[in-house]
């Protein structure tokens with residue numbers, strides 16, 4: 001069966017010697033490989049001031065704390081995402097304010113964002129859902145007008161651009177995820193990037209119990225408790241090897257995504273998610289909107305292709321239900337949503353077979 005998501009590892013010949021050198025080199029925890037990975041990742045993707053973490057979730061938790069999330073405050077967010085976008089908000093004690101999405105993209109609706117801002121709002125947390133950039137310039141403007149933070153959750157969107165600018169470069173804070181099935185994996189890992197380099201020392205402390213590295217352990221002083229969110233050299237060496245092949249990998253997602261966009265635009269009963277002119281998605285998942293999404297899933301299963309909605313709107317979970325209101329755009333998007341395989345493992349022939357099955361179905 002052609003899977004919807006798949007682990008992508010660098011070539012064994014390149015990865016294994018580098019990995020072995022770290023594993024038996026006596027320095028497996030946070031060290032030089034991590035700092036090199038931070039620099040090379042940031043340079044590669046046009047981002048600034050990077051702090052590598054043990055997960056995207058850890059990076060997001062730190063970003064929220066730096067943005068001022070705390071009990072009594074509110075964070076504007078989306079329910080159309082993976083759960084960690086919002087479990088981390090609860091972790092800070094802040095209230096997630098679920099805001100509606102555009103039914104044609106699944107991304108935050110800027111007009112509804114404005115409507116939900118209060119004096120308690122500290123930040124907008126925007127997800128570039130499935131690798132399709134949200135209207136990030138409009139959200140940047142709103143954040144500035146209301147003097148609140150902007151956090152970009154780029155966990156799905158490595159390599160995506162808005163107006164020829166990389167996602168993650170618009171927000172005060174941005175996070176990426178290197179969890180198993182993302183464009184790029186370090187088995188587990190994440191990256192926090194900051195617009196303001198002055199916050200980097202605090203971000204680094206928050207990822208390591210609240211302690212500064214490089215200060216003797218007998219002298220270091222914790223003033224704010226932090227977490228165990230640091231990346232290991234083992235994960236970082238995988239990340240460094242991944243960077244060598246990441247452009248080709250992202251390109252294959254984009255080639256398949258654009259081909260689907262073209263071919264499926266004229267098929268009745270389905271429509272590709274809308275891609276505005278300013279947007280260049282990196283298509284981690286291909287988003288199709290169907291009159292009958294279950295039928296598309298069934299039809300593709302018949303030809304051994306996996307398709308699914310993959311996510312559960314977060315406000316369906318009991319833990320988030322108290323924060324849920326009316327989200328008509330999300331309801332429409334989710335009813336019609338079906339993700340179809342789009343990554344490097346989908347050959348041109350596979351892609352044609354998938355298009356053909358949907359067109360005939």
Ligand SMILES: Cc1ncc(COP(=O)(O)O)c(C=O)c1O
Pocket residue numbers: 055056057058060081082084085127153155156176177178179188189190
């Ligand atoms: C949108 C989104 N945000 C955050 C995360 C958290 O990333 P991680 O799994 O690396 O902790 C994920 C991944 O599961 C995600 O899909």
